[in-house]
Amino acid sequence: MSAVNELILSKAGSNVDLIPEIARHLISSGGKRLRPMLTLAMAELCGYRGDGHVGLAASVEFMHTATLLHDDVVDESDMRRGKLAARKLWGNQASVLVGDYLLGQAFKMMVDVGSLDALRILSGASAVIAEGEVMQLGAAQDIGTTEARYMDVIEAKTAALFAAAAEVGPVIAEADASVRASARNYGMALGLAFQLVDDVLDYGGSASDLGKDTGDDLREGKITLPVILAIQRGQEADRAFWRRCLEERDVRDGDLEQAVALMRSTDALADTVTRARDFGAEALAALDGVPAGAHRDALAEAVDFCIARIS
Amino acid sequence: MSAVNELILSKAGSNVDLIPEIARHLISSGGKRLRPMLTLAMAELCGYRGDGHVGLAASVEFMHTATLLHDDVVDESDMRRGKLAARKLWGNQASVLVGDYLLGQAFKMMVDVGSLDALRILSGASAVIAEGEVMQLGAAQDIGTTEARYMDVIEAKTAALFAAAAEVGPVIAEADASVRASARNYGMALGLAFQLVDDVLDYGGSASDLGKDTGDDLREGKITLPVILAIQRGQEADRAFWRRCLEERDVRDGDLEQAVALMRSTDALADTVTRARDFGAEALAALDGVPAGAHRDALAEAVDFCIARIS
Known part of the structure; x- marks a missing residue:
């Protein structure tokens, strides 16, 4: 390193x-x-x-x-x-x-x-990341964004680079296609877990500790999974609040606390954490397909480290 | 095509x-x-x-x-x-x-x-172009920018891509190193001529025809060769005008006409055209190093076409 x-x-x-x-x-x-x-x-x-x-x-x-x-x-x-x-x-x-x-x-x-193979993977990721960012731009300020669409966005904008970063290792080592696929799956799942954890941390984590470095997503009008779940499961009456904050970009004092309260009452934060853990488990399972040893242990720890940020 | x-x-x-x-x-x-x-x-x-x-x-x-x-x-x-x-x-x-x-x-x-060779040339150009743009950003709003510095900027931000575009042709054809160098030199000189012609056109060309599509550089505070020559050869008293337009970005009605008048009285436009022609001649000379034929004739015409924009 x-x-x-x-x-x-x-x-x-x-x-x-x-x-x-x-x-x-x-x-x-x-x-x-x-x-x-x-x-x-x-x-x-x-x-x-x-x-x-x-x-x-x-x-x-x-x-x-x-x-x-x-x-x-x-x-x-x-x-x-x-x-x-x-x-x-x-x-x-x-x-x-x-x-x-x-x-x-x-x-x-x-x-x-x-390595042309590595170049193919990383240049592909570069285009996909930009595509994901453009998708996110389209989804921003639209509180009707679906969960499926959001997962497409983060797969492209975040997880694709994790997947490519992991895949080029076996590629340059000229490992088997199955090892390469496992590495890619590990990176993709880890990237999704990582992004969902980030999304939760921006609302103070599962403990809703609204210290510094929270509230950026709300202020920037970003529609993340906790928001999508809170809107989907919340009252019709709350939509006006979300619309004002995220579509009209009018975020006032106390709105972050209100957003977190709505997320807690709908289990939106807890369930986003659960999904992150599920992707973390998927990443660990993918590691079964790569050779065992100290480096594989380190990659398993990276998953735990990533999830542990919200624990 | x-x-x-x-x-x-x-x-x-x-x-x-x-x-x-x-x-x-x-x-x-x-x-x-x-x-x-x-x-x-x-x-x-x-x-x-x-x-x-x-x-x-x-x-x-x-x-x-x-x-x-x-x-x-x-x-x-x-x-x-x-x-x-x-x-x-x-x-x-x-x-x-x-x-x-x-x-x-x-x-x-x-x-x-x-082709890894072509990739090397084009990825190199990509970094150099960005470097040129950053250099230009640093030179913008500085009426003390020298001619040498300006030539470095346009070599990087404009000519490097022309040079790379020309060079990858012989590279993929697996031509000799000397042909490759001639192609690169042609592209580089053409790119410099092209940019200088653009600079002149932005002040109405050598005829100073201030129709539409002129004055952008002045409004955007860009220091181009006509400006540099005009300042260098002009009166101390005119510096206040250039400073207001280009450093303070305060461009008023009539300023474009005033800029052109200062450029004409110092031969700044005519001499920029002369340099563009010199680079055009350099591009034509470089063509001697590549195989003759209809395609070479087309490349020679591209030089004429580029220069003819101001004639």
Whole structure:
């Protein structure tokens, strides 16, 4: 992982001053490096002995960082990982362009690794992620968004990169197709669990602890699974509240507490946690299809770590 | 070229409605398809007989379209090719995300073609273009921008894609390194000529015909070569005018005419045209290094066409 970190820092460099400044702001701001870890562990458990997995892992992290930069612009977010969002510090323009730069660097690193199969998987993920974000844009401000549609959105915008990150490990190790499929299924299920946990955390977690870093989704008009379940199971009378907050984007003092109260009375948060746990179990089951050992244990722990954030 | 257009339209598709809508708005809005033409002609004059050049040409056009979508957001442009800019019709958010989608699709198409060398060239161009745009952002609102710095900006943001588009032709045809270098030099010089012509056209061309589609650069605070030459050769007293327009972004009625008058009195427009012609001549000279024939003639005509826009 330290080789990945070194590569990330060196490839975030540029003679154009603004680029390393912005890239490092994000890269060093305590991201969990969960996605590149999947690539490394999956490659190593498949017996890979080269260093191409380091380049692929760094590419995955760059793709993720580029997405964060663009997301913050699209969502008009003020904060990211407890710090001011890059767009608040350097503007939307720089965030868009530095995101593009990181994406270009990601593809360059993949090309350096030289696996066309890995390139196919990661470039496919790149298009799918953007598709998911556009879908989410369409679903935003529509409180009629269905659960099925929401699952399509998060599969594309979040889980596809987890799946690709995991799959390229066995690919570069030239493992069997069945191992590759198991790795992909693991990544996909973990990504879905991860996103659902995030959705719950934004409303204070299952304990509804409304500390800092909560309420962003409500303020940004994002329709997530807890909201969908609360609307679906709630009273007709509550729809006016959701419509005002999420469609009219008029969020007032006390609205976050009101949203959480509606979610609790409908078990929306608890049931989202249950689904996250189900996807976590699916991820663990998929691990049966990859070779056993310390790296597989680490991948199992990643699932527990992800779920444990809400416990 | 019709195969390229078909591929472009099919790969701009998506189940997410907004994507084809926005992509087609741009793709069908009368772009000159100059860049993909370079790829096709260069591949064919090198004797290439497969269909990989079609995929590469379509990738190049997608990279270009993605850049236009993001540029309009960054420049806060209202118009593009005489139509409302996508961001005015669908918003900045969709423009950022659909740009990302097209970039992902571009890489997918390149991977389908399967040439790692072509992938290296085009992914490199993708990072360089973004770097150029960030450089331009830094130079914007700085009337002290030097000519050398400006040439670095346009080499990166415009000419690098022309160079890459031309170079991947010989690359996929497996032509000699010298042919490949000539193709690249041709593209680079053509791209520089093209951008300088654009810069002049934005101030009405060498005839200073201030019809529609002029004045965007002044309104957007862009420091281009005509501006740099006018400031460098002008009176100290005129700097206050340029500072107000370009640094303070306070452009009033009559300012465009005033800018053009200052450019004419300093020969800034005429000398930018001269440099464009010089780069055009350099592009023609580079063509000596690629095999002769109808396709080479077409590439020579592309240079004339590009320069003729200001004649």
